[in-house]
Structures are given as C-alpha cells and as structure tokens.
Amino acid sequence: MKTRGLYIKSFIVWMGILLLPATILGQVSQKISQANQLYNQDRFSEAAELYEQAIAEGMKNGHLHYNLGNTYFRMNKLPKAILHYIKAQNLLPRNEDVEANLEYAIRQTEDQLDGRNPHPLETILFWTRDLNLEEHKTGLFWINFFFWISVGIGLRYRTPATQSARNIFLAFLVLAAVSTGFRWHKDSHQSVGVILPEQIDVYSDWNTSSVVLFQLHRGTPVSISKEKGNWYEIELLDAKKGWALKSHIAG
Amino acid sequence: MWILASIFLATGTARPADIQVTASVDKQELTLEDSIYFSVMVEGTQNSPPPELPILDTFKIRPLGSSSSAQIINGDQSSSITYNFVLIPKETGNFTINPVTVEIDGSKYKTTPITLIVREVSAIPDTSQEVFAEMVVSNKKPYVQEQITATLRIYHRVRIRNLAIDTQFPGFREQTLKDPAQYTRIVNGIRYLSYEISTALFPLRSGKTGIPASVIELDKVDSSRGGHSQDPFDPFDQGSVFNNFGRLQHKTLKTKAITLNVLPLPQKNRPQNFSNLVGDFTISSELSRTEIEVGDTTTLTVAVTGQGNIKDLSLPSPRWGNNFKVYADQSSFQQTGGTQTVSGKKVYTYALVPLISGKLQVPSIPLSYFDPTKGDYVSIQTRALLLSILPGKNGSKPKVVEPGLDSAGKTGNSIKNTGEDILPIHTGPEFFENRNFVTGSNILYGIGLLLPAGLFILYGQFHKRQQRLKYDIAFSRSHGAFKQAQKRLSDLSPDMDPKEMARELSLIVREYLGNILNLQGTAITSTEVREKLQKGNFSMSEVQATQELLEKHETFQYAPVDGSLPEDMIQDVRNLLNQLEKKS
Structure with missing residues (x-):
C-alpha cells in the first residue's frame, strides 16, 4: 500500500x-x-x-x-x-x-541607415542569415541523428553506397555544426543597438574631449563591438567606427 | 635674374670657415599672378638637414625638392646642397623673408632677410597674355533650382603643367557635367587653347548670390630656357618627353567674381503637389503584367525623364486606394546630360498586389514642375492603367514580394519590402505556439545530440560480439558453455542410476572444460585436464579440485557401489563450474 x-x-x-x-x-x-x-x-x-x-x-x-x-x-x-x-x-x-x-x-529615421555591420564570416556562411538559432539547432539535431544511423548501417552492411552516405552525412554534420556554432556566437556575442537621442556625436575615443568623427540620429541601428566604462564602441556598415555613450544607445 | 642675397657666418664653432648658407630669389618684384623661386644653398656639406623656413603667412610655400653637387678642382674638393621652394603670394604689399636657419652639427647658420614687393595684377599688365582665365555663367537671372552652367575657361598660348583649380559655389548645389575638354578659341585675333570645365549649378535661394573668384595655379613651361618649341598647338610637341626640358614658371590666375540675381519661384498658380522640380520633364508608366490573379504581383514602373534638377525629384506617394497592397522599391537615377545641361531619367518601381478580383484601375500619377522657359508651372500625369484581376486559387494570401523574374525568366527589378505604412500585427494563435518555452531545453538538446552517438557505441559493442560469436569458435564455445552445463545439471533426474548419474556428471564437466579450453571431443583424461588448466588462468587449488572431482566420478562409474550417489556430488559439480566460470 x-x-x-x-x-x-x-x-x-x-x-x-x-x-x-x-x-x-x-x-x-x-x-x-x-x-x-x-x-x-x-x-x-x-x-x-x-x-x-x-x-x-x-x-x-x-x-x-x-x-x-x-x-x-x-x-x-x-x-x-x-x-x-x-x-x-x-x-x-x-x-x-x-x-x-x-x-x-x-x-523614417533621419539617417535612413541600417548601420548594422554584418559579421565577416556571413559572406561565406550566407545561409545562416536565413535561419534562426532554433532552426540551426533542429537541423544539427536531425543531421546528427541520421549521421549516426548511417554509421550504424555502414557497420552492419559495408557497401560503397553506405560508406558514401556516411561521408555525405558527415560533411553535412560538420557544416551544420559550424553554422550552428557561428549563429550561436553571433546571437550571443554580436550586439546591436539603436540610437536614442535626436542626434549624438560619435567620438574617436571613449571620452568627450576626443575628436567627433561623425554624428548619428535617432533610430539608427548600429553594431556594438566593444564596451568600456560608460561607452560603447559602435561600428557601421561602411566600417566606420567610433565611441558613443551607453546612455545614448538602446540595446 | 638671380640675386645673391646673403652669406652667413656660423653661430656655432664647428668648422665655421667651411660651411656657408645662402638664400636667393629669382625676382624681388612680382604680381599676385606670379610666383618666385626661393633657394637655400648650403655649401661645404651634402648632409645638411632641411632648412627651417621663417613664418611666411602671406605666401603659399611649395617645396620643389633638393639638389646636391660635388666638385674637385685642382685637388680642392667642394660640395653643396640646394633646397628649392616656390613662393606664391596671397596678398599685395612689401614683405620680408626673415632669416632661414640651418642647424649642422649643433651649429646654427642663418641667412640675411630678403625684401619682396607684391603688386596688383593691373599694376604690371601682362601684355603678352600668354595665360589667362575667365568664368562664364549661362544665365545670370535664373530661378531658384533652375539649372545654369558655370564654365571655367583657361586660355593659354604656352604649354601649361600642374594645374590646380580652386572654385567655390556657395549658395548652389553643384553637379559635375562632362569631363573637362580642350578647345581652340580666337580672342582678340589671337589663337588660344582653351581648357574648359563646366559645372551645373542649381541656386538654392533667391536674391543676390555671388560666385567668388576662382583661383587657378599652374606652371607655364618656359621653353626659351629649355631651347624647345613653345607652341602649345604643336602636335609633335604635346605631351612629349622633351617638355620636361623647359623651365617651369609658376603662375596664379584669378577669375572675376560674378553676381547673380536669383529669382524666386512664383507663388501664383503653384500646384499643391509641386516639390521644387524645375526644368522640363515628361512622365510615363507601365505594368509588367496586366492580367494576374488575386495575390499575385505586378510591377508598376514610373519613369520621369527630362532636363533640370531631376536628381532631386521626390515623387509624392500616389493614392493607391484599398484595392492594392503596395511595396515601393528605391528609385534609380541615370544621368544622360551633355556638356551644358543636366538631364536624366529617374525610375520608381512599385510592387502591386491586388487584394480583390475584377477590373482594377491603377491610379494615374501626377507630377508638377516649374518650367523656367515658360516662367510658369506645368502639371502632367501618367495615363491610368487597367488591370484584370482573376480570383486567386484556394483563396491564396497576397504575396508580399515581387518574384523578381519576368515572364522570360530573366531577373527584373528587385522590389524590396518598403511599404508605405507598417504592416499589421500578427494575431493568430499559431504565431505564439512557443515550442522552446521549457527552460533547460539546452540540457535535453545536449542529451539528444549525444544519445545517437551513445546508442551507436552500444550497437558497435553488440555487433562486435555478434561477429566474434560468428567467426571465433573458441569464443563461441566458451560463451555458452556455462549455461549449457547448468541446464544439463538441472535436467538430471534424481531417479537416475548412480553410475549413470556419475557418468553424466563427468560428461558435463568434461564438456564444459572442452568448451572453455576449446578442446576437441570429451575423451580427455584428468591428467590432460590438469595440464590444460595449468596453462590457463586457473589456480592450483582449482586444478586440483577439478582433477579430484573427475577422478571421483570415474571411481563411481567403475567401482562397485551400493546405494545411491552422495547428494553433495551434484552440488560439488555446481560449485566447481561456478568457480571455473569466474576465471574463464
């Protein structure tokens, strides 16, 4: 009981x-x-x-x-x-x-600029732009599953066809693992911010006494590459870089 | 005329008698259009650092490099280095070039000052007029945003080099016309080559607006010093390597400032949709497909062509109504103007997705501009276009992106998703089915990734064992030996004849030993068993016990017995098999 x-x-x-x-x-x-x-x-x-x-x-x-x-x-x-x-x-x-x-x-913004700087590897791993992280993980899961199935079948039936299938799945598995790793890295490390004030000065260094390199306006998306104290180093699409106050960027 | 200006003494102590520094100019009186050559010669060494020039705010300084020389005359060795500069005056007046300092081995050498007089151009008229420049504009009374052309002409009868032009057009938007060209022009009966640069200007505000004087710097090739032809028209001389033999004489030209009276655009008759377009334009439109299904996309192309400030054109958003979903692409511009006018074609493309079936009219697109030749506004519009919309298959949802392919399969205009307002929110419950809501799914995911590999390892082991059982006879025999022996022991009936029982027990043990030791047959003696077991992994006590048990079985089989078999004999066999199985 x-x-x-x-x-x-x-x-x-x-x-x-x-x-x-x-x-x-x-x-x-x-x-x-x-x-x-x-x-x-x-x-x-x-x-x-x-x-x-x-x-x-x-x-x-x-x-x-x-x-x-x-x-x-x-x-x-x-x-x-x-x-x-x-x-x-x-x-x-x-x-x-x-x-x-x-x-x-x-x-609708004054700059009319999508300043997000794509990761250099995106040119090679171009398909990673069109799949989100969950889709990458799902793909990796199934490719991994079928790879081990193909290895198992290859062990049971050692034929050229099963060996080719195993090699093809292995190639896809490597590709899926690299893509998923890259996408994960991009999602977790590559920050994007949006300019909050009507206009901000972007400096050459992380202090206001440095040279003003350029100005950005409200709503412009930018890539955040570094962080120091109250400052973010921002990067634009055309490889322009500069420092802006954290309080000026929503991210 | 080269004037020796000064000779200096060293202020330092290192070999003052050997080193001399002199500064010289080619002339001391000049106009704003001229320049002077200024040289600093250091004699007695070839390793002098560049001289420190005094502050010369009233001159523009252009370094011309240095030259060094070394001579040996009657055994006396002399060497020198000369630093050359061009000084271009910025204003008129009397000026002094203060001493130039050269520091050699810690000793400072200074030149004496040189005085210069710079006069207005008119003060010393250039009667020869070998080179002069002018700026002309096509219209001195333009309307705001009307295109005019400013042409800078540099006339020259001598060869010129190193042209540097500084033109400024404050109050205008500039647009470069064709590349600079060279023409032959006759001025006051004299034939000149005219180097001409045309710029399209669009006045930004009404009222008096000036074009400041342009400054042109150039080098005249003074071939009288080089002993070569000075004819700029000489076809055999143009651009030849011999041009370099002529001495270059720097010249600064200035054009006259021009004042324009820019007229405002009239308020009268100004259309509501007027957007500062000034010139002469036409507008046309066409559809990529005129018969489509609901949800399909057709591309509307609107082209504005003409002459004027077409680059600034911003076509107001047409009123599409509720029958279409519209996505506008970014406009493209192609300049097609000549040497004097700016003209071109601006193309707008829209992806139209009809939302209902039937005959739909694509609204005409109006355009208003100011025609400066007529002095009035002109309103034009595209013709209305008709679309036949068939009902969509299966109530298909509108496609929001133009496929980008025309009927021939070629790539057409790419339409980006740039709607005229934001698209509505997503409200369907299917949008919010969050399959990844469970926290800790990463752990499950990791397990899911590793599980197939783990299962494969297990399968690999199983497969390996199966293969061994199949091909390794010794392994296969020893694998099932214990089970087999156990089964046979269980099958023994207590009612069996004791001798038969002893024989059966002996057989079970021998068969078991034969299987685990991979021995052929069961007719093995206890002595053979002893030898084989000793070679294996078995201890002496186990070997001894096995031998004793087998001998006991033999004794029972052949010795006369009364009564039944001792009960512990079966148990002894079980114990021995368990003991041996552990080791095998």
Missing part, C-alpha cells in the same frame, strides 16, 4: 512538471491575445505593457517582438520599435512582414 501511494505521488509530481510550462504558456498566450486586442483598439501603451510582461515572463517569440515593435512605432517610439523589429528579425529571419516594417521604420 505504501509503495502504491508513492507511485501516485510521483505520477502527480511528474504530471505537474510536464504540464507546468503549458499552463504558464497558456497564461502568457492569454496576455498576448489581450495585448493584440488593445493594439487594435489603439490603446498602444497598455498593449506595450502586456507585450513587455510576456517577454519578461520568458516568452521568446519573434511575432511577439514584431507586435511590440509595431506598438512602439504607433507610440512614436521609433528607436524601441526598430530594436524590437531587429529582435523579431533575429528570430524570424525569413518573415517578410518583419523585414518590411523594419525597412519602413528605418526609412
């Missing part, structure tokens, strides 16, 4: 663990649905608050960032809108709506 009771308790705990995320997800989905309704009623600040709450509760979803970008755009908070469109683009790299709204938002 004691053992049976223990089984029942374990079953309840495990079911709880399995169903907890679904319950939380249900609550967050409800919040997003409510935020969508508020957006459609032009109650943008309330909608933005709910979207932000959903993100704070762990929801990592490109459509959510896209909706929040739209909300900030309607609130005339262009830098925040662009920042969330960029986050949405990172999660939904092939989504045409995200791309269209990001381009449109950038066109």
Whole structure:
C-alpha cells in the first residue's frame, strides 16, 4: 500500500512538471491575445505593457517582438520599435512582414541607415542569415541523428553506397555544426543597438574631449563591438567606427 | 635674374670657415599672378638637414625638392646642397623673408632677410597674355533650382603643367557635367587653347548670390630656357618627353567674381503637389503584367525623364486606394546630360498586389514642375492603367514580394519590402505556439545530440560480439558453455542410476572444460585436464579440485557401489563450474 501511494505521488509530481510550462504558456498566450486586442483598439501603451510582461515572463517569440515593435512605432517610439523589429528579425529571419516594417521604420529615421555591420564570416556562411538559432539547432539535431544511423548501417552492411552516405552525412554534420556554432556566437556575442537621442556625436575615443568623427540620429541601428566604462564602441556598415555613450544607445 | 642675397657666418664653432648658407630669389618684384623661386644653398656639406623656413603667412610655400653637387678642382674638393621652394603670394604689399636657419652639427647658420614687393595684377599688365582665365555663367537671372552652367575657361598660348583649380559655389548645389575638354578659341585675333570645365549649378535661394573668384595655379613651361618649341598647338610637341626640358614658371590666375540675381519661384498658380522640380520633364508608366490573379504581383514602373534638377525629384506617394497592397522599391537615377545641361531619367518601381478580383484601375500619377522657359508651372500625369484581376486559387494570401523574374525568366527589378505604412500585427494563435518555452531545453538538446552517438557505441559493442560469436569458435564455445552445463545439471533426474548419474556428471564437466579450453571431443583424461588448466588462468587449488572431482566420478562409474550417489556430488559439480566460470 505504501509503495502504491508513492507511485501516485510521483505520477502527480511528474504530471505537474510536464504540464507546468503549458499552463504558464497558456497564461502568457492569454496576455498576448489581450495585448493584440488593445493594439487594435489603439490603446498602444497598455498593449506595450502586456507585450513587455510576456517577454519578461520568458516568452521568446519573434511575432511577439514584431507586435511590440509595431506598438512602439504607433507610440512614436521609433528607436524601441526598430530594436524590437531587429529582435523579431533575429528570430524570424525569413518573415517578410518583419523585414518590411523594419525597412519602413528605418526609412523614417533621419539617417535612413541600417548601420548594422554584418559579421565577416556571413559572406561565406550566407545561409545562416536565413535561419534562426532554433532552426540551426533542429537541423544539427536531425543531421546528427541520421549521421549516426548511417554509421550504424555502414557497420552492419559495408557497401560503397553506405560508406558514401556516411561521408555525405558527415560533411553535412560538420557544416551544420559550424553554422550552428557561428549563429550561436553571433546571437550571443554580436550586439546591436539603436540610437536614442535626436542626434549624438560619435567620438574617436571613449571620452568627450576626443575628436567627433561623425554624428548619428535617432533610430539608427548600429553594431556594438566593444564596451568600456560608460561607452560603447559602435561600428557601421561602411566600417566606420567610433565611441558613443551607453546612455545614448538602446540595446 | 638671380640675386645673391646673403652669406652667413656660423653661430656655432664647428668648422665655421667651411660651411656657408645662402638664400636667393629669382625676382624681388612680382604680381599676385606670379610666383618666385626661393633657394637655400648650403655649401661645404651634402648632409645638411632641411632648412627651417621663417613664418611666411602671406605666401603659399611649395617645396620643389633638393639638389646636391660635388666638385674637385685642382685637388680642392667642394660640395653643396640646394633646397628649392616656390613662393606664391596671397596678398599685395612689401614683405620680408626673415632669416632661414640651418642647424649642422649643433651649429646654427642663418641667412640675411630678403625684401619682396607684391603688386596688383593691373599694376604690371601682362601684355603678352600668354595665360589667362575667365568664368562664364549661362544665365545670370535664373530661378531658384533652375539649372545654369558655370564654365571655367583657361586660355593659354604656352604649354601649361600642374594645374590646380580652386572654385567655390556657395549658395548652389553643384553637379559635375562632362569631363573637362580642350578647345581652340580666337580672342582678340589671337589663337588660344582653351581648357574648359563646366559645372551645373542649381541656386538654392533667391536674391543676390555671388560666385567668388576662382583661383587657378599652374606652371607655364618656359621653353626659351629649355631651347624647345613653345607652341602649345604643336602636335609633335604635346605631351612629349622633351617638355620636361623647359623651365617651369609658376603662375596664379584669378577669375572675376560674378553676381547673380536669383529669382524666386512664383507663388501664383503653384500646384499643391509641386516639390521644387524645375526644368522640363515628361512622365510615363507601365505594368509588367496586366492580367494576374488575386495575390499575385505586378510591377508598376514610373519613369520621369527630362532636363533640370531631376536628381532631386521626390515623387509624392500616389493614392493607391484599398484595392492594392503596395511595396515601393528605391528609385534609380541615370544621368544622360551633355556638356551644358543636366538631364536624366529617374525610375520608381512599385510592387502591386491586388487584394480583390475584377477590373482594377491603377491610379494615374501626377507630377508638377516649374518650367523656367515658360516662367510658369506645368502639371502632367501618367495615363491610368487597367488591370484584370482573376480570383486567386484556394483563396491564396497576397504575396508580399515581387518574384523578381519576368515572364522570360530573366531577373527584373528587385522590389524590396518598403511599404508605405507598417504592416499589421500578427494575431493568430499559431504565431505564439512557443515550442522552446521549457527552460533547460539546452540540457535535453545536449542529451539528444549525444544519445545517437551513445546508442551507436552500444550497437558497435553488440555487433562486435555478434561477429566474434560468428567467426571465433573458441569464443563461441566458451560463451555458452556455462549455461549449457547448468541446464544439463538441472535436467538430471534424481531417479537416475548412480553410475549413470556419475557418468553424466563427468560428461558435463568434461564438456564444459572442452568448451572453455576449446578442446576437441570429451575423451580427455584428468591428467590432460590438469595440464590444460595449468596453462590457463586457473589456480592450483582449482586444478586440483577439478582433477579430484573427475577422478571421483570415474571411481563411481567403475567401482562397485551400493546405494545411491552422495547428494553433495551434484552440488560439488555446481560449485566447481561456478568457480571455473569466474576465471574463464
């Protein structure tokens, strides 16, 4: 009887663990649905608050960032809108709506410049732009699975065909591993910021007494390459570099 | 005329008698259009550092390099180095070139000052007029944004080199016309070559606007010193290597400043959609496809061509209505102007995605501009275009990007997603199904990645074992020996005849030993068993026990017995097999 009771308790705990995320997800989905309704009623600040709450509760979803970008755009908070469109683009790299709204938002800025500097390896690993990290990981998972299957079959049936299949899967596995590693590195290390004030000076060094190299305006996205004290080193698409105050950049 | 200006003494102590420093100029009186050659010669050494020139704010200094020489006359050795400069005056007046300092081996040598007089150009008229320049504009009363042409002409009868032109057009937007050209022109009966540079100017504001004097610096080739032809028209002399033999004489030319009266664009009749376009233009439009399905894309190309400030054209967004979803591409511009006018073609492309079926009219696109020749505004527009829209298959969603291919499969204009307003939010529940919501999924993912490799290792071991069982007879025999013996022991019936039982037990042990030691047959003696076991991994006590048990079985088989087999004999066999199995 004691053992049976223990089984029942374990079953309840495990079911709880399995169903907890679904319950939380249900609550967050409800919040997003409510935020969508508020957006459609032009109650943008309330909608933005709910979207932000959903993100704070762990929801990592490109459509959510896209909706929040739209909300900030309607609130005339262009830098925040662009920042969330960029986050949405990172999660939904092939989504045409995200791309269209990001381009449109950038066109509303004074600089009309997407200053994000692509990683040099992106020229070679060009497909990594069109797949998000989760897609890369899924691809790697399945290629890895099929590779080991092919190795197993090759062990059982040693024929030229099985050896070729194993080699092909190995090549794909290496490629998938490199792509996933690169995408992970890019997502976790390559920062993007958006200029907050109407206009900022970009200096040659991380102090205001250095030379002003150029100026940027509100809403321009830039790549952040370094961080020192209260300063970020920013990089633009045309390899222009300079230092700007952290408080001037949302990232 | 070279004037020896001074000779200096050393202020230092190192061989003052050997080193002399002199400064000289080729003339002391000049105009603003002229320049002078200034030389500093250091005699007595060839390793002098460059001289420190005094501050000369009223002159522009151009270094011409240095030259050194060494001579031996009647056994006396002399050497010198000369540093050459060109001084170009910036203003008129009397000026003094203060002493030049040269520091050699810690000793400082100074020249004496040289006085110069710089006069206005008119003060010493250049009657020969070998070189002169002028700036002409095509229209001195243009409208704001009307294109005019400013042409700088440099007339020359002698060869010129090292041309440096400084022109400024404050208050105008500039646009370069064709590359500079050279013409032959007759001025006051004298034939000149005219080097001409034309610039298109667009006045930015109305009122009096000036074009300041342009400054042209050049070097005249004074071939009288080089002993060569000075005819710039000489076809055999142009650009030949012999040109370098002529002495270069620096010259600075200035054009006259020009004042323009820029007229404002009239307020009267100004169209609402006027966007500062001034000139003469036409507008046209065409569709890539006129019959498409709902959701398909057709490209509307709007081309504005003409002469004027077309590069500045910003076509106002047309009113598309609610029947289309429209994505505008970035415009392209192609300049096609000549030497005097700016003209070109600006092309706008739009991807149109019809949202409903039926006959749809693409609205005409209006354009207004100011025609300076008429002095009035002109409004034109594209013709309205008709589109036949068929119902979409399966209620297809509108495609938001033009495929970029025309019907022939060739790459067409690429349309980027640049809508005229942001696209709506995503509201479908499918958008928010977050499969990666469970935290710690990275651990599961890692396990998922490693699991196939782990399973493969297990499978590899299994496969290896199977292969060994298949091909390695000794392994295969020893593999099942214990189980087989155990089974046979279990199958023994207690009702068996004791002798038969002893024979069976002996057989089980021998078969087991034969399997684990890979021996053929079961007719092995206890002595053979002893030898084989001793070669194996078995201890003496185990060997001894095995031998004793086998002998015991033999005794039981052949000796006369009464009653039954001792019960512990089967157990003894079990114990022995367990013991041997552990070692095998």
